[in-house]
Amino acid sequence: MATKIRYRIIPIEVSELGQIVEISHKLPLHLKVCTGFIARHTKGLKLTSNQNEIGLLALEFNSRKQLLINAMVGYESRVEQLPDYQEVNIPLENGQLLTGYYMDTKQIAPADFNPYTIQVYLRCELEVTNDSSVCTTS
Amino acid sequence: MYDFLSHINLQLEQRCIKPKLQQFRYLSLEPGLTRYEMKAYNEILFLIKPSQLPVGTVIVSECRSRVIPTDVAEIQGIEDFSGLVTIQLSGVPAKKKTIEFIQITL
Numbered sequence: 001m002a003t004k005i006r007y008r009i010i011p012i013e014v015s016e017l018g019q020i021v022e023i024s025h026k027l028p029l030h031l032k033v034c035t036g037f038i039a040r041h042t043k044g045l046k047l048t049s050n051q052n053e054i055g056l057l058a059l060e061f062n063s064r065k066q067l068l069i070n071a072m073v074g075y076e077s078r079v080e081q082l083p084d085y086q087e088v089n090i091p092l093e094n095g096q097l098l099t100g101y102y103m104d105t106k107q108i109a110p111a112d113f114n115p116y117t118i119q120v121y122l123r124c125e126l127e128v129t130n131d132s133s134v135c136t137t138s
Numbered sequence: 139m140y141d142f143l144s145h146i147n148l149q150l151e152q153r154c155i156k157p158k159l160q161q162f163r164y165l166s167l168e169p170g171l172t173r174y175e176m177k178a179y180n181e182i183l184f185l186i187k188p189s190q191l192p193v194g195t196v197i198v199s200e201c202r203s204r205v206i207p208t209d210v211a212e213i214q215g216i217e218d219f220s221g222l223v224t225i226q227l228s229g230v231p232a233k234k235k236t237i238e239f240i241q242i243t244l
Binding site for chain 2: 021056058060063064066067070082100101103
């Protein structure tokens with residue numbers, strides 16, 4: 001069966017140190033499975049060095065039926081290569097909510113802090129091509 | 139008064155969760171201590187009286203994170219936490235206090 005890949009981008013705006021941003025995003029009806037994700041800083045911060053962690057991301061799929069992503073979000077001062085998608089295999093129920101939170105973990109010095117944006121990129125497919133079962137990202 | 143038990147049962151049903159056990163779980167806040175960790179793996183903890191915690195307290199868990207807001211006394215909703223739940227109080231409690239959760243074991 002042919003698959004068609006669709007991408008969803010979820011922007012998260014962080015305006016203060018330690019802020020917790022709630023995520024509540026309705027996925028479209030036609031998406032059937034989520035096969036990968038990337039969460040990365042895209043604008044705002046201008047740090048001189050890389051940071052392994054600037055925040056924590058948690059995502060639950062299918063209207064809170066499954067907690068499937070807990071990931072640290074880092075900062076790259078120079079982006080030389082875009083990261084690969086982290087593989088997941090999450091069957092999606094029709095049009096259900098994607099929920100969760102992003103928390104700034106106060107790893108940035110207050111003097112260096114600027115409001116910033118994190119983008120979560122979801123790679124989804126329209127059709128399920130094989131037997132998909134719920135898995136975690138660990 | 140908002141019926142939080144009905145809310146919990148409805149939410150569990152909506153999330154297709156069949157609990158093995160539902161009971162109260164308590165956390166004692168000791169004078170002088172500001173950070174607490176509760177292990178709630180394969181469990182859900184509903185914080186049923188968030189106003190017991192000082193404003194500005196940060197609760198972090200795998201599924202949800204919350205800062206206790208200034209108008210917490212006016213909020214009737216309850217929230218759930220699971221996994222490793224850390225509670226960072228915004229101030230040092232002057233006396234011993236007990237925080238109440240409803241524990242759902244999966």
